Amino acid sequence: xxxxxxxxxxxxxxxxxxxxxxxxxxxxxxxxxxxxxxxxxxxxxxxxxxxxxxxxxxxxxxxxxxxxxxxxxxxxxxxxxxxxxxxxxxxxxxxxxxxxxxxxxx
Numbered sequence: 001x002x003x004x005x006x007x008x009x010x011x012x013x014x015x016x017x018x019x020x021x022x023x024x025x026x027x028x029x030x031x032x033x034x035x036x037x038x039x040x041x042x043x044x045x046x047x048x049x050x051x052x053x054x055x056x057x058x059x060x061x062x063x064x065x066x067x068x069x070x071x072x073x074x075x076x077x078x079x080x081x082x083x084x085x086x087x088x089x090x091x092x093x094x095x096x097x098x099x100x101x102x103x104x105x106x
Contacts, residue, residue, distance in 0.1 A: 004021065006019060027055070032051065034049075
């Protein structure tokens with residue numbers, strides 16, 4: 001997708017419909033998407049797409065990652081976790097896990 005240049009009509013009550021390709025490109029069709037509006041001294045009105053969650057953090061909020069977070073929280077609440085005194089003990093435990101079948105930690 002290249003740089004867009006075009007026009008948008010201003011409809012009743014000041015409604016402006018953005019072209020579909022721009023909405024898709026900047027993820028403005030997602031729930032909560034907004035446009036930041038800046039009026040410059042030279043008379044230019046700038047629109048900047050914004051999302052409630054910064055784009056570089058959106059991976060955390062996708063359904064798959066959130067399901068994994070809920071699973072981890074449930075495991076922690078049920079006591080299905082291990083605690084290590086230092087990094088060496090953690091690394092030794094990871095080596096053990098990588099070398100064979102995992103036994104349940106009580």
